[in-house]
Structures are given as C-alpha cells and as structure tokens.
Amino acid sequence: MSRRTVTAAALALVSALLLAGCGEDEPRKGPVGPPSPRGGSATPASGSPFWVDPESDAAQQVRRYEAQGRTEDARILKRIADRPVADWPAGDDPVPEITRVVRGAAAEDRTAVFVAYNIPHRDCGMYSAGGARDAQAYRTWIDSFAGAIGEASAIVVLEPDAVPHIVDGCTPPQYHDERYELLAGAVERLKRQPRTRVYLDAGNPAWIDDPGKLVEPLRRAGVTRADGFALNVSNFQRNETVRDFGASLSGLLGGTHFTVDTSRNGAGPLPGDREEAWCNPPGRSLGVPPTDRTGDALVDAYLWIKRPGDSDGQCRGGPAAGTWWPDYALGLARRAKA
Numbered sequence: 001m002s003r004r005t006v007t008a009a010a011l012a013l014v015s016a017l018l019l020a021g022c023g024e025d026e027p028r029k030g031p032v033g034p035p036s037p038r039g040g041s042a043t044p045a046s047g048s049p050f051w052v053d054p055e056s057d058a059a060q061q062v063r064r065y066e067a068q069g070r071t072e073d074a075r076i077l078k079r080i081a082d083r084p085v086a087d088w089p090a091g092d093d094p095v096p097e098i099t100r101v102v103r104g105a106a107a108e109d110r111t112a113v114f115v116a117y118n119i120p121h122r123d124c125g126m127y128s129a130g131g132a133r134d135a136q137a138y139r140t141w142i143d144s145f146a147g148a149i150g151e152a153s154a155i156v157v158l159e160p161d162a163v164p165h166i167v168d169g170c171t172p173p174q175y176h177d178e179r180y181e182l183l184a185g186a187v188e189r190l191k192r193q194p195r196t197r198v199y200l201d202a203g204n205p206a207w208i209d210d211p212g213k214l215v216e217p218l219r220r221a222g223v224t225r226a227d228g229f230a231l232n233v234s235n236f237q238r239n240e241t242v243r244d245f246g247a248s249l250s251g252l253l254g255g256t257h258f259t260v261d262t263s264r265n266g267a268g269p270l271p272g273d274r275e276e277a278w279c280n281p282p283g284r285s286l287g288v289p290p291t292d293r294t295g296d297a298l299v300d301a302y303l304w305i306k307r308p309g310d311s312d313g314q315c316r317g318g319p320a321a322g323t324w325w326p327d328y329a330l331g332l333a334r335r336a337k338a
Contacts, residue, residue: 048290050084050155050303051105051112057324058085058309077326079333084290085263085304086113086157088322094118094141098148111153113290113303115233116145116190119159119182124170127279127313127321135178142186146193153195157259157305158186158226160233163217164203184222191225197300199230199259204237205245206269215252227300228257234306235261236269236277236284243296250298260294262287263304266336279315280328285335308332 053059058081065074089097098114105112118141122131132138149156162183165171171179183200190198200223202214223229229249232242239260246258266285270277286308292301309329311318319325 048084049111049292050290051101051108051110052082052084053087053101053104056081056085057307058329061309061324061326061329073330076333077330079286079336080308080329083304084110084113085307086115088115088117088307089145090322092137092141094145095148098145102149102152102154105154106152111155112149113155113157113305114145114149115157115160115305116142116186117160118142119162119179121171121175121179123161124165127315135182138182139185142182142189146190146196149190149193149196151194154193155197155199155259155301155303156190157230157233157303158190158198158200159183160201160230160305161203163201163214163221164208167203167208167213167217180217180220184220184225187222187226197227199228199300200226201233202229202231202249202258204232204235205241206235206237211245211249211252214249218253223253223256228259229253230259230261230303230305232261232265234263234278234312236265236267236281238265238268239288239302243299247298255298257298257300259301259303259305260299261305262290262302263306263308264332266332276315279312280318280325282316282331283335284332285337286332 058077062074062077062081065071065077087097087101101112101114117128118130118132118138120131120134120138123129132141145156162171162179166176166179187198187200190196200218200221202208202218205211208214218229229246231246239262242260246260250256250258263286264284265287267283270281270283274281287304288302290301290303294300294302309324309326309332311321311323311325311328313321318328
C-alpha cells in the first residue's frame with residue numbers, strides 16, 4: 001500500500017443522524033485471505049441499505065467470544081459484526097465468493113459492496129504485493145468478477161492505490177499505460193452490469209495532497225464512465241478533511257460524485273509525522289457506520305471499505321496484510337463513540 005496521514009474536524013451533521021456504535025475512521029486496505037464457510041443472515045444496523053455478512057470474520061469472532069464466556073468483548077465486537085463491510089474477493093477465481101455475497105444480499109434486498117483488488121504489479125511490491133500475473137489474466141479476472149455480479153445491486157470500489165501509485169511515482173513508468181488501459185477497461189466491463197456502481201480509487205488527502213494531480217490520471221483510468229471516485233480507502237483521514245478534498249477534486253472533474261471509507265477514522269490519523277502512520281496505527285477507532293444518507297450532495301455513501309480488524313501488514317506486531325487480527329479489531333470497536 002502507501003503513505004497516509006493528516007487531521008481535520010469531525011462530522012457534525014451526519015453523526016446526529018446515524019445510530020450507534022461508532023465515530024470516524026483510519027487507513028489502508030489489504031487483500032483478503034481464503035473465504036470462510038458462510039451462511040445465515042444478519043439484520044443491517046441503522047437501517048443501512050448495504051448487506052451485512054453473517055459469517056464475516058467479526059461475526060465468527062463474536063461467536064467464539066460468546067462460547068468462551070467473554071460476553072463483554074462479544075458485545076463490543078458486534079459494533080463491527082453488525083455493520084456492512086466490503087468484500088474483497090481473492091484468488092484467481094472470484095466467482096464463488098461474489099456469488100455467495102450477491103445471493104445473500106439479494107435475499108435481503110440489500111446492496112453488496114465489493115473491492116476489485118487484483119491489478120498487476122499491485123502495491124509496488126509492498127505489504128499487499130501481488131495481483132494478476134499479466135494484463136490478459138486481469139482482463140479475464142475482471143470479466144469473471146463482473147459476470148458473477150450479474151443483475152444484483154452492487155457497489156465496486158476499483159483497485160485501491162492503483163491510480164495514486166502512478167501519481168506518486170511508486171509504480172514504475174513502464175507499467176503506466178497498461179495500467180490506465182486495464183482500469184478503463186475494468187470500468188467499462190463492470191458498467192455493463194445494470195445495477196453496478198463503480199468508484200475508482202483516488203487515494204486520500206494526506207497522500208496526494210493536490211487534487212489537481214489526480215485529474216488527468218483519473219480521466220485516463222475511466223472515471224468519466226464510472227459513477228465517481230473513492231477516497232480514504234483503508235486510511236484514517238477525518239470526514240471533514242476528506243469531504244473538502246473530494247469537493248475540490250469533484251469540481252475539477254465537472255461535479256463527479258465520490259464515496260468515503262469511514263471504517264477506521266473515528267479518531268482521525270495517527271498524530272505526528274510517524275513512519276508508516278497508515279500501517280496498524282495504535283489508538284484508532286471505528287468511524288461513521290455505512291450509509292447512503294450522508295447529508296452531502298457529492299458524497300454518495302460512507303462505506304466500510306477496509307474491513308475493520310484486518311491487518312494493514314506486518315508492522316507494529318500485525319500479521320500479513322488482509323489477515324483478521326481480533327485484538328486490533330476489538331481495540332477499534334472499544335474506542336468507537338457509542
């Protein structure tokens with residue numbers, strides 16, 4: 001992944017409208033491990049239009065805590081388990097996982113939220129390195145991804161870090177043209193699905209601090225054919241900071257809408273200019289629960305894109321990126337504003 005830091009004020013209007021359990025959020029994403037066995041149903045908290053996975057890592061952890069008699073920990077962790085969190089299909093074949101999620105969401109008339117995260121040369125070889133082996137493998141993968149969504153109601157956040165890593169120079173220049181072509185093709189393919197909304201990742205204001213630097217890269221990546229761009233994915237910037245940045249970028253793109261990842265930004269970013277402030281920073285908390293009632297005409301949704309409790313990488317004692325880390329999850333939930 002990449003660098004991330006900054007501060008800002010808290011969200012006033014929206015927090016009054018939203019129910020229960022959380023303040024704002026933190027940084028970063030990671031790939032997901034193998035999907036666990038799934039089943040059952042869950043009721044979305046706060047009337048969210050998005051689907052809650054009843055067999056998420058957090059939900060399974062709640063049941064383990066209950067079986068161990070850790071009832072207070074189980075109660076606190078439900079602040080994650082009872083909320084809709086994005087699904088990150090992993091591996092060469094995303095179809096089984098996507099099919100499971102869209103069926104669950106359709107049964108409850110909810111919208112599924114996905115992250116497509118498989119671009120070649122992903123994450124510049126850092127904690128979340130990997131991705132498709134080449135351009136053709138990626139085209140095949142994204143075609144399967146879109147086809148598995150079918151006619152379901154879905155949101156797809158497309159390739160976290162892919163555009164910002166071009167802008168900041170982390171991705172070598174020889175891969176730029178191919179990456180733009182793959183991203184634009186992915187937008188076009190996903191938008192063939194009649195009820196799929198696509199948001200192209202645009203980093204966060206602590207990473208690419210000048211929105212003007214993102215305009216042409218986002219256009220080349222297909223943002224004009226998408227539903228908008230996504231900000232703060234897996235990061236910790238406060239909502240007010242992100243909204244201001246997003247409004248500026250939107251203006252440069254002719255009024256394009258955007259989404260904000262609020263999964264871990266309840267306490268804002270780690271204070272000070274500390275190394276890898278984006279990677280498993282201590283003292284963070286959950287952010288505003290997922291909702292499409294944002295009180296801002298440009299912000300289509302607050303989403304939990306980074307799965308709270310998944311490690312950002314092997315830093316600060318964390319496991320591999322994308323691995324469930326129950327102690328970190330419990331800390332995020334415990335510090336959330338109830």
